Amino acid sequence: MEPLHLDGSPKTPYVHFDPATGLLELKGRSIPENSIDFYKPLIDWIDRYGRQPNAKTALHVQLEYFNTSSSKCILDVFKKLEPIRASGHEVTVLWHYEADDEDMLEAGEDYSGIINIPFKMIQIAEVSGD
Amino acid sequence: MPELLDSIHDLYDGLERRRIMLSFKGSLTPELITVLLGLVERKLDGIEVDQRSRKRVFNVVIECLQNLYHHNGHLRAEQGTVQQTKDPHGMVMIASTDTGYSVLTGNFMAGSEVDHLKDHLDRINALSADDLREWYRAKLADGTYSSAGGGGLGMIDIARRSGGKLEYAFVPYDQDSAFFSLNVNVNT
Numbered sequence: 001m002e003p004l005h006l007d008g009s010p011k012t013p014y015v016h017f018d019p020a021t022g023l024l025e026l027k028g029r030s031i032p033e034n035s036i037d038f039y040k041p042l043i044d045w046i047d048r049y050g051r052q053p054n055a056k057t058a059l060h061v062q063l064e065y066f067n068t069s070s071s072k073c074i075l076d077v078f079k080k081l082e083p084i085r086a087s088g089h090e091v092t093v094l095w096h097y098e099a100d101d102e103d104m105l106e107a108g109e110d111y112s113g114i115i116n117i118p119f120k121m122i123q124i125a126e127v128s129g130d
Numbered sequence: 131m132p133e134l135l136d137s138i139h140d141l142y143d144g145l146e147r148r149r150i151m152l153s154f155k156g157s158l159t160p161e162l163i164t165v166l167l168g169l170v171e172r173k174l175d176g177i178e179v180d181q182r183s184r185k186r187v188f189n190v191v192i193e194c195l196q197n198l199y200h201h202n203g204h205l206r207a208e209q210g211t212v213q214q215t216k217d218p219h220g221m222v223m224i225a226s227t228d229t230g231y232s233v234l235t236g237n238f239m240a241g242s243e244v245d246h247l248k249d250h251l252d253r254i255n256a257l258s259a260d261d262l263r264e265w266y267r268a269k270l271a272d273g274t275y276s277s278a279g280g281g282g283l284g285m286i287d288i289a290r291r292s293g294g295k296l297e298y299a300f301v302p303y304d305q306d307s308a309f310f311s312l313n314v315n316v317n318t
Contacts, residue, residue: 010164031167031192033160033199065185067192068283071270100182103189103291106263114271 001052004045012038013063017045022054026077027062030070039073046080053084062096062124063104071107078115085117096122148225151177155221158202163195170224177226183318186291187231190314191224193288194235198222201247205238205307212238212307230318236311244300244308254285255295262290292316 001019008014013028032038059081085091095108105121112119145153151173154166170191178184202218220237266286289296297313
């Protein structure tokens with residue numbers, strides 16, 4: 001299985017999903033008009049990855065901004081990880097937020113309350129927008 | 131010609147008096163929204179030192195522009211008559227206020243949708259911050275998508291970040307359309 005790599009853009013995040021290491025990264029901004037189109041390949045990739053997942057999967061989410069249309073899609077990404085965990089593999093979401101960004105911490109807590117996967121909240125100094 | 135030239139000063143004066151930092155009126159495309167967001171971000175970087183406030187205002191602008199783009203009648207009024215436009219059409223302004231910022235939008239919408247939107251806004255305005263968070267979480271978790279792909283979270287998110295009540299007005303235009311004005315105060 002091939003890794004999924006997408007460069008970041010002013011409205012879409014950097015994506016790097018590596019099946020060999022189980023390291024999945026989503027970083028930057030997610031504010032496109034049509035989030036469903038953007039997230040479909042990501043969700044399809046995790047779907048395929050879930051058939052032969054790594055013993056450990058870590059999804060790092062480090063978003064500076066995301067719009068409400070992305071929020072549903074991000075939830076769908078998390079939902080695709082639930083069956084991987086249910087089948088006995090270790091799955092963690094690492095939710096990064098800037099020290100003074102209480103709203104982003106709350107957003108992570110909201111997801112953590114909905115999704116049956118352990119979340120680690122990681123406070124960082126500053127997310128680079130570049 | 132003097133009349134036209136006078137109107138430039140009148141427009142300038144009006145924007146100045148209302149402390150408008152940025153104003154745009156016209157058709158909206160995804161590319162144009164990217165450009166507008168870039169301008170807003172630069173402006174905010176220059177004047178707002180508190181990063182948390184800056185992010186809050188920028189988030190409200192992001193969501194207001196998305197609303198403007200997705201919930202839009204594709205209409206404009208030319209000399210009193212409403213005409214169809216190819217792209218979504220409307221206006222957005224960002225103003226400084228004594229307590230922070232104000233994000234203002236205006237656009238035409240189908241008259242038949244006014245009651246539904248009004249009910250939605252009134253319901254949001256009646257809720258406390260905790261209740262808004264609870265409602266947001268429930269709507270996020272229900273797994274359904276709205277026609278615009280969002281799931282009806284936009285206005286709730288805007289209200290949560292505003293921390294105040296959403297101010298709005300509908301001006302009936304003709305039989306089928308109304309002009310929707312929204313003012314979101316973000317106190318910093």
